[in-house]
Amino acid sequence: MYMFIRNDGRNFDQLRPFAFATNFTKFAEGSVLVNFGNTKVICNASVENKVPDFLIGKNQGWLTAEYSMLPRATQKRNERKSKIDGRSQEIQRLIGRSLRSCLDLSLLGERQIIVDCDVIQADGGTRCASICGGWLATYFAVQNLLEKNIISQNPIKNIVAAISVGIVEYEKNQQILVDLDYSEDSNALTDMNVIMNQNLEIVEIQGTAEHQFFSRQQLNQMLDLAEQSLLKIIEKQKEYIKN
């Protein structure tokens, strides 16, 4: 791997500055504003005392996620849509699966946690930011249930975090990068999202060759890079966990 300076001065394996602002809004059981660089997402976790129809009477809970962008989260304004588009569908299903994987749903009772991820500024990596922030919002919502004695055992069994990795071409060399911003993402040859838990076990992996196929070797290099970065994010998430 050769020398390569990214537009914003980061090294290939460097995350953008990221942070979680907690209690961002007043009413949600868990509310977090997460940012990775210029990407900013409001993650609100709401608890409802009912479950989807297919779970009624099954004595377990559920978690679902919704993902949306404010019209002017992006450089060019997007119209509000009367129905959710394919890309958003894909993303919110991914967020939901990832967050459910860290829960023992039977400990939640017949309750549903809805994690609303509303992007107020988009500069690449919104789905990964939503998973990281959504996990923390879910954690706070669950704490709220525990403190009010609505549930007695903590259903959260794992921390999950997500990061994007990809391959870009620079002066005819292929370079692997982590945490791509919008300008990098739109030129990437390959784009991969990796979601793992605190033991670096895989929750979900989605890799797409956008302009050029990639090899098993490159897949492994991207996974190595993702693992390092996920450990840093999870370290930060751990700071919010009560003893």
Add this chain to the structure above:
Amino acid sequence: MYMFIRNDGRNFDQLRPFAFATNFTKFAEGSVLVNFGNTKVICNASVENKVPDFLIGKNQGWLTAEYSMLPRATQKRNERKSKIDGRSQEIQRLIGRSLRSCLDLSLLGERQIIVDCDVIQADGGTRCASICGGWLATYFAVQNLLEKNIISQNPIKNIVAAISVGIVEYEKNQQILVDLDYSEDSNALTDMNVIMNQNLEIVEIQGTAEHQFFSRQQLNQMLDLAEQSLLKIIEKQKEYIKN
């Protein structure tokens, strides 16, 4: 008028603390986070180089507004709607009319300003906050056009601000209040929104008897109270205006 202390300790004629955070998001030509107490609205003004069909070739611009709430802006989560509901329609039409009234549209050229008002926390008075913040976002978007020499003359001819006034019943007396929060608003006998310019000329007035009719005399008392408050808001808006 007799003595009356409001839940949050305000006097009957006292506004909640209010503020405008400017440059709230990065991409919109004008971006303001406005709050009146716990009510918080992101107002993003976007400029587009096209006008609605009915204005094509008429050599003038347009301004339109869209209003929406995040699902968990409220105490109880609201579902995302596939189509805009009647209340939101009414509100965004009001915001649009109010902001258009302060513009000389012919000085804007064939351009449209879209003001997105997204409520992230709702505690009463969201439409009035949207108009106050939306005016400032529009002002910044217009400054942006002037600075880039896209237009040469300032189309903004007036400042507009909006405030709610209402009548509540307290120990069998009817009491007039300004800037009602959610708990006051939901029990009000009468609810009125007053939109005026810096000369206290009327842009729009909408008064509704929710539970009891009101008299011409009460109408005038409410207007007097609104006028005092609007002057305070306009004073703050003026601080952002360049010399």
Add this chain to the structure above:
Amino acid sequence: MYMFIRNDGRNFDQLRPFAFATNFTKFAEGSVLVNFGNTKVICNASVENKVPDFLIGKNQGWLTAEYSMLPRATQKRNERKSKIDGRSQEIQRLIGRSLRSCLDLSLLGERQIIVDCDVIQADGGTRCASICGGWLATYFAVQNLLEKNIISQNPIKNIVAAISVGIVEYEKNQQILVDLDYSEDSNALTDMNVIMNQNLEIVEIQGTAEHQFFSRQQLNQMLDLAEQSLLKIIEKQKEYIKN
């Protein structure tokens, strides 16, 4: 105020000829065809033995209104819409609020009155005509319930009527007018709808500066003019009330 002859020869304070044709259709519990000049609206009040979800078990009734235009009610044909547009939403919510204000809903039992206002010819003032005709249709529907002993006490406590007033410019003078027809309405500087009861208490007031702000003094002149006209309409509505 100076001399001014309107297109159709009316004085500034003169209503168009108006009338209520009762029992206009056969099935509705109350059915009225109302006209103000060329504006014609079918107002059908239907009684249903159920209330909206939010009122179930609350031991009270409800009234709601729906407003629509036949495609060729207007000079140019409008397409049938798959969803209700913003203007119609606003209007039907106004009609509903106005008609509810005259009812003691607890005397209605768990019943809903739906007032359908279908405009068959539109020449300005359709929302005001709908409120006047809708009140009478509601009155007949309630009489029907009383005659059949379905309810024992009359829930109608007030008469409501509505009228438009506005300001037009004529030879550089501003002139206040009542009951604007379409040609007057589309050129008005200000447009205001005033809904009052038989004691001239205010039910709702909605005034909009369309092209020019208006003053508190003009507001009062418009209200004075509306009051005179509303008394004439209410006098006619009273003729239909049984002793």
Add this chain to the structure above:
Amino acid sequence: MYMFIRNDGRNFDQLRPFAFATNFTKFAEGSVLVNFGNTKVICNASVENKVPDFLIGKNQGWLTAEYSMLPRATQKRNERKSKIDGRSQEIQRLIGRSLRSCLDLSLLGERQIIVDCDVIQADGGTRCASICGGWLATYFAVQNLLEKNIISQNPIKNIVAAISVGIVEYEKNQQILVDLDYSEDSNALTDMNVIMNQNLEIVEIQGTAEHQFFSRQQLNQMLDLAEQSLLKIIEKQKEYIKN
């Protein structure tokens, strides 16, 4: 065929009283209120200076129809629908085909006639009434084009009329009836709509066994009865035709 007195006293081969009120609304190029007994339909024919996409540049016109019911046209109120239901689709396609059959579309130029059939009271036979009234509305719209010299030759080549016939069971006998009202229609064994021109040539025939199959012989008896009735309706339509 044995003796049989219908609920409303008609003979089996007797039409309900029917009439056409012309110039019913002010703006449509042709406007007719048609009634057959208690069935009342407003038929408005509008002329537009454009044709559907598939006809652009083909140097011919088009006619289309839309059919709808006011919510309280029926004994029980129907909700307004966000999309047109199957029954209405079927009916408006039938009305459109029937009215197109009497036109030489090439004489209309690149224009479209839209015939809106809005049922204000429904007591059986609404589609047949719509065709009869819609033909007359179309005739007036075409006269309007001729009088204004927009077209030079009359594109209307035929008169069309429609009537329902059916088979009901009465004291174990099957009885053929014409112009069924709602109570007869809902109990009919067979329901058939016959649309013919002034020479008794067939435009469309739709017969459905609702509860019992019918024979070729019964088909012929129903057609004979329809022919007599259609001649009476066409005689009335002819009264409106200018020399």
Add this chain to the structure above:
Amino acid sequence: MYMFIRNDGRNFDQLRPFAFATNFTKFAEGSVLVNFGNTKVICNASVENKVPDFLIGKNQGWLTAEYSMLPRATQKRNERKSKIDGRSQEIQRLIGRSLRSCLDLSLLGERQIIVDCDVIQADGGTRCASICGGWLATYFAVQNLLEKNIISQNPIKNIVAAISVGIVEYEKNQQILVDLDYSEDSNALTDMNVIMNQNLEIVEIQGTAEHQFFSRQQLNQMLDLAEQSLLKIIEKQKEYIKN
């Protein structure tokens, strides 16, 4: 009637080769692939243990049909529609009525049979093919209920079949044809669908003059031709009936 050879070499009274492939898919209670020449329709009959709302508690069953085309069933690809179009509505209502006519619904219990007719290749006559194939799929679904002792008596009382007949113009003569393919259908002067049972009693008849009116005499000729053809189809359907 004079000599006339059709494009595909058929005589005027000759059906296209037709066949029923049974057990076409694995899961449906009755599954048939029917073809008439190049027209191919998958007819799947599904049994559900519930009835539409209007039949709940009435101790009888129901049958309904849905009709759709694959996007590339036709020469030019059609877009998938978000709502069913008018033509498909008309067709599926016809299929449903025709198949219901052969059932004693009270013997079905509170069950619904849904017959899905999905056209995979369209070359004219898809609605008639759907009725013929749909009947057979319904028959198999009912056999399945009988074999599993879910019902004890066979609710199928009749066989129904459907065929198209029409009038085309050929060298200035009008020629009656049966089983029109797409090229014949799109040029037909008249198009008629005839649905009959095994006794040649009429279930439904729909005849439309597309370009020219037709006479009672032609109607009778078309019905004679339809009868011959329907007997051939019903003979084939009978081969699948168990003794």
Add this chain to the structure above:
Amino acid sequence: MYMFIRNDGRNFDQLRPFAFATNFTKFAEGSVLVNFGNTKVICNASVENKVPDFLIGKNQGWLTAEYSMLPRATQKRNERKSKIDGRSQEIQRLIGRSLRSCLDLSLLGERQIIVDCDVIQADGGTRCASICGGWLATYFAVQNLLEKNIISQNPIKNIVAAISVGIVEYEKNQQILVDLDYSEDSNALTDMNVIMNQNLEIVEIQGTAEHQFFSRQQLNQMLDLAEQSLLKIIEKQKEYIKN
């Protein structure tokens, strides 16, 4: 890895019998019925002489895919949906990306290939079958363009194929399997779809922990198994390629 016999007698690394029936329907430029065991999908590739808006004037083509199931493709009938659901959105976007990856779009000219994947029987692995069959349908559509000299150079640069792999638990052991049928898929701990080209370069990889996280080691075992199977499918696809 220990001994394990699958329900249908397959070994853990054994594909279900699979086949491609070509020219399945008559009108599509490329038409293939693909089956993997009981999973059956009609893949029709249609060529249109226009591209999506975002590509107009860019001198290149496009490929998009649509995925749908017949209502009774499954054991329980699914209702036809008025809008595409999230799962189908995800699948058709995956099919589209995978098939685009094998094309040089600039050699296609301003044309779009639409690949309709309609599942007529679903028993697991429908998205992978759609990609395999869709590739072949695309190949035939491109051959058709070459044979008609509409394009001069073959834009297909690679073969792509797809297969599912997963982890199931059997007697407390975790077992990796290839080509899961529905019963295996619904109990899998992990489900992964692997799409590769003929050189075993990765097009897309999507792995999801459904009930239990998985390790990097298991990821590699699944990829090894997928590679073997994809080579077998690609071998079969090659049989259809002209010399």
